[in-house]
Amino acid sequence: MTTKPKLCYFRGRGRMESIRWLLAAAGVEFEEEFIETREQYEKLQKEGLLLFGQVPMVEIDGMVLTQTRAILSYLAAKYDSYGKDLKETVRINMYADGTLDLMMMIALAAFKPPEEKEENLTLIVKKAKTRYFPVFEKILNDRGEDFLVGNKFSWADIQLLEVILMVEELDASVLADFPLLKAFEARISNIPTIRKFLQPGSPRKLEAAPR
């Protein structure tokens, strides 16, 4: 009998959200322990569960994993979302890393002083429209397939949907010039596990993580 994975983080998106998405998309139920006080965090650090004293932390398969990308790679491989060979895996990595860069910009924007925030968010939307989304639109166009890699749903597709939704929260019209991404968004959102995750009451978080 396997126990559910247990996620340990603040009650918010932050660096844990991509992990929640990946588990949810794979149809894996998980538990969450929310860090709500400084004392709780210090206790975790003292217990020696956090390898470098940091979260995210995920208890899974008898391991205590930290470091976001280590966790994501493990889950992607475990749930068969990491490509069928090395060439597919590297493409998935490139695409996922690109989306993670953009998501990190959005996550960090939350901590900027109010007078800088708006300018920062405008810049992020601009980067999305000029640096990131054109790349994925082109991939979908060139390959003419439903998914980014290998004609099969992978971790890269989950990351792309996640970042599209995050940028749409900043600017609802951001996909106006990206018809294939718009179709992609609809298609991936309709995958049953993802549709479930997008519904209210799911583990999906709507706020940035508290500082």
Add this chain to the structure above:
Amino acid sequence: MAGKPKLHYFNGRGRMESIRWLLASAGVEFEEKFIDTPEDLDKLKNDGHLMFLQVPMVEIDGMKMVQTRAILNYIATKYNLYGKDIKERALIDMYTEGMADLNDMILMLPMCPPDQKEAKIAQIKEKTTNRYLPVFEKVLKSHGQDYLVGNRLSRADIQLVELLYYVEEVDPSLMANFPLLKALKTRVSNLPTVKKFLQPGSQRKPPISEESLEKAKKIFRIQ
């Protein structure tokens, strides 16, 4: 027949150095095309060779690979330096992600404004001694083996030894209380491929000079 991998970056360590270390340690010969001017970088971008308009970029096996981690993952897998299964890989990833965090702090130090530099160095020393090196010393102590994961050489050992060289450059005394790390550094440095890479005249890059830094800022259009 595949040609040698070709690395596109400026003539300095930056984010490409870990890739150079890994290729060299795996005994893979590679070429480098240095970006010397802003126009060189523009050309790469305009020719559509940089997926997200960024370097590092490595031409390898018919692909133009970008994103440092994606490149390192590819090389490590291809040359059998990534553990024997996904659990070993998860451990290797955890360790190397921690190393990357410390490496980034050291990497970004030259970009630090002069009035903040001393505080930054103090922070690096503190994190090195209290957060990062103890973890790796403990891993080695816990299993008593020669390498961090799976009792054989992996990218984790190579990336750690690279990092230890940088730690020594910041302050040699930082290694004082970590005998197992010192032993790992010696052991890995003595592997024939690594020994060769550590010799003068190899493709290993030195710490960035003032002149190189100014040049890099121009290329990447950083104030």
